[in-house]
Amino acid sequence: MQKLLALLPALLIAASASVAPDWALPVAPPGKPAVWDKIEPRNLRGSSAHFSDAQMHDLHRAVDWWQSEHPPLPESVAVGVGSAGACGYCHLPDGAGRPENAALAGLPADYIREQVEAFAGGERAPLDGKWPPSVFMRTTAKAASAEVVREAADYFSRLRFTSHVRVVERARIPGAVAESYVYALDRSTSEPLGLRIVEVPDSFEHFEMRDAHLGYTAYVPPGAVSAGAAMARSGGPAGQPCALCHGTGLKGGVAPPLAGRSPSYLARQLFGFRAGTRANAAAAPMRIVAERLSDRNIIDLAAYAGSRRP
Numbered sequence: 001m002q003k004l005l006a007l008l009p010a011l012l013i014a015a016s017a018s019v020a021p022d023w024a025l026p027v028a029p030p031g032k033p034a035v036w037d038k039i040e041p042r043n044l045r046g047s048s049a050h051f052s053d054a055q056m057h058d059l060h061r062a063v064d065w066w067q068s069e070h071p072p073l074p075e076s077v078a079v080g081v082g083s084a085g086a087c088g089y090c091h092l093p094d095g096a097g098r099p100e101n102a103a104l105a106g107l108p109a110d111y112i113r114e115q116v117e118a119f120a121g122g123e124r125a126p127l128d129g130k131w132p133p134s135v136f137m138r139t140t141a142k143a144a145s146a147e148v149v150r151e152a153a154d155y156f157s158r159l160r161f162t163s164h165v166r167v168v169e170r171a172r173i174p175g176a177v178a179e180s181y182v183y184a185l186d187r188s189t190s191e192p193l194g195l196r197i198v199e200v201p202d203s204f205e206h207f208e209m210r211d212a213h214l215g216y217t218a219y220v221p222p223g224a225v226s227a228g229a230a231m232a233r234s235g236g237p238a239g240q241p242c243a244l245c246h247g248t249g250l251k252g253g254v255a256p257p258l259a260g261r262s263p264s265y266l267a268r269q270l271f272g273f274r275a276g277t278r279a280n281a282a283a284a285p286m287r288i289v290a291e292r293l294s295d296r297n298i299i300d301l302a303a304y305a306g307s308r309r310p
Contacts, residue, residue, distance in 0.1 A: 019275045020127035021295060023196040024268050026178035027132065044211055056209055059136070062088030063210040070094045074155050076148040084143035085136060087152045092212045095156040096164060099199045099216060099262045100133040100181035104156035106310075107256050112153035114282055116141045123280035127272055133181055163260025165199070165216045167307040173198060173219045180207065182216075182264075193219055197299055199264040218263040220303035228304025236297060238289040242305075245285070250305050255286075263306035270298040 041050035060080035077088040095105030118124035119141035126134035175189035201207035247253030273290035
């Protein structure tokens with residue numbers, strides 16, 4: 001009986017918390033398949049590169065607007081092979097990533113390889129079983145050779161991570177519409193933010209063009225950053241301060257860095273640990289932590305981590 005009573009708080013949290021709130025998995029309503037122009041070259045101011053709309057939506061080739069800002073791309077990052085996508089298409093040539101996927105720049109090479117293996121082996125899965133970015137990552141991981149994974153992991157690990165997200169606390173935000181696995185804002189309307197993180201590109205046109213310079217705004221509930229900071233220091237319901245593993249300022253330690261990374265991405269990972277969709281052996285310590293977190297705890301921690309400078 002005493003053991004059952006000791007477990008009761010964690011059981012109550014698990015019972016009341018959702019596996020994956022809808023806001024964490026933004027998917028646009030189904031529509032007609034897009035037809036992308038293959039001819040007309042487009043350009044970003046300050047870049048000498050040109051890409052057509054079709055090229056900017058080709059998952060098997062990285063869209064590299066800023067070639068002088070990073071080392072030459074290995075073939076595995078620049079071009080996909082077979083059913084494997086180009087690593088630099090989703091994660092961007094400089095490894096900055098986007099809210100729907102991981103920022104790989106500066107992560108340890110061994111950690112990157114470990115995560116690809118977890119996707120390939122089914123130990124890391126989409127939260128809802130069908131989140132398209134994770135499904136595509138699983139397909140790519142299964143198709144990529146060990147040499148391709150090693151080459152890409154070594155490349156991204158040597159890059160310096162630059163944060164592109166701004167965390168803003170708001171009780172109300174413009175109307176949020178799911179679009180391309182993030183949110184677009186309709187400023188003619190407004191709505192309560194509630195218990196959500198709503199992350200939006202500062203320019204949706206540049207988002208569609210896969211501009212690695214693009215900034216993002218992550219709207220979080222009032223008080224989320226300070227609550228997350230207090231929880232990170234004390235350990236909160238989990239009883240383990242975040243810095244013990246993720247280092248001072250969440251800049252990396254025995255576990256990967258979190259500072260300045262996408263809050264909506266970080267929240268999805270915590271939901272995944274809690275739900276058991278991140279289940280390889282290395283995920284075990286975080287699963288123990290996440291199982292004790294409520295939805296609000298996860299939002300607060302993700303908001304705080306995203307607000308830190310790397």
